Amino acid sequence: MKIIGVSGGKGGTGKSTVATALAYKLAQNNRVFLVDADVDCPNDHLFLGIKRKLRKKVEQRIPKWDYSKCKKCGLCSAVCKTNAIVSVKGQNPFFMPAQCNGCGACALVCPEKAISWDKKEIGKIYTGSKYDIDFLSGELKVNEPISEFIVNALNKIIDKKKTEYDYVIIDTAAGTHCPVIAALQICDMVLAVTEPTPLGAHDLGLILQLLKKISLKANIVLNRSDIGDEKLIEKLVHKYNTKIIAKIPYSKEMVKRHAQGEPIENEIIDKIIEKI
Ligand code: SF4
Ligand code: SF4
Numbered sequence: 001m002k003i004i005g006v007s008g009g010k011g012g013t014g015k016s017t018v019a020t021a022l023a024y025k026l027a028q029n030n031r032v033f034l035v036d037a038d039v040d041c042p043n044d045h046l047f048l049g050i051k052r053k054l055r056k057k058v059e060q061r062i063p064k065w066d067y068s069k070c071k072k073c074g075l076c077s078a079v080c081k082t083n084a085i086v087s088v089k090g091q092n093p094f095f096m097p098a099q100c101n102g103c104g105a106c107a108l109v110c111p112e113k114a115i116s117w118d119k120k121e122i123g124k125i126y127t128g129s130k131y132d133i134d135f136l137s138g139e140l141k142v143n144e145p146i147s148e149f150i151v152n153a154l155n156k157i158i159d160k161k162k163t164e165y166d167y168v169i170i171d172t173a174a175g176t177h178c179p180v181i182a183a184l185q186i187c188d189m190v191l192a193v194t195e196p197t198p199l200g201a202h203d204l205g206l207i208l209q210l211l212k213k214i215s216l217k218a219n220i221v222l223n224r225s226d227i228g229d230e231k232l233i234e235k236l237v238h239k240y241n242t243k244i245i246a247k248i249p250y251s252k253e254m255v256k257r258h259a260q261g262e263p264i265e266n267e268i269i270d271k272i273i274e275k276i
Helices: 015-026 044-049 075-079 105-111 148-164 178-184 198-213 233-239 252-259 265-276
Strands: 001-006 032-035 053-065 115-130 133-140 167-172 188-193 217-223 243-246
Touching: 001 015, 001 075, 001 105, 001 178, 015 032, 015 044, 015 188, 015 217, 015 233, 015 265, 032 044, 032 148, 044 133, 053 075, 053 148, 075 105, 075 115, 115 148, 133 217, 148 167, 167 178, 178 243, 188 198, 198 217, 198 233, 217 233, 243 265
Parallel strands: 001 167, 001 188, 032 133, 032 167, 188 217, 217 243
Antiparallel strands: 053 115, 115 133
């Protein structure tokens, strides 16, 4: 069993294209589990025409107040690092659930034990299957700020199910922030999908730096390889001692297939599979 992360720093470089095409091709001869961990904007199900079914709601604990016990001391507000509690002298604390990360500090410091726990839904996890691919997808609720909670919930499911598969493919969010790190930390290797533009190179540099820090092997897939300056990417190949294992030129046909919810299948994807 191998867990492959498909990441790449910049958004819109074709991560989902590569992740879904890999899953489609690998599933012809292997047991494949595709996980869409781009929980702010999941789209793998659209690329493959998968109808998702709800598996579970993801909840987070939030504090609730018993105002009959509250002495309006303001300590809970003072300790809240996310400014989820506003305290005005002589008034009950005012709570903004959207800003709460459930850390628990407010309940710990309250001398009157006026704070207990409630729950709020922060997102959903869906399942599906098509083309012999088992599929899992997380989606953060609109206005919820902490997407790594959903990624952590996905990781727990992957951990339980991974031995049923030859390949687990995780399509991460763009960037190098917490939900990307949460998704990558369980991978055996990473495909960094990028494009030969200054922004593509900049963000690729950031993800390669991160992967080096967490000692994860990365190979580069250069998407839209014919639209920019490949030298920008080659500099990073040398700096981080990695390789470009495939180049995907811009193709109207690929764009059309995506728009129709059809998987991509070509010899470039075969080439990537040979290297993983
Ligand atoms: S710390 Fe407790 S007593 Fe003080 S304002 Fe908050 S809820 Fe009220
Ligand atoms: S649980 Fe943490 S983040 Fe939420 S309101 Fe309390 S102190 Fe603030």
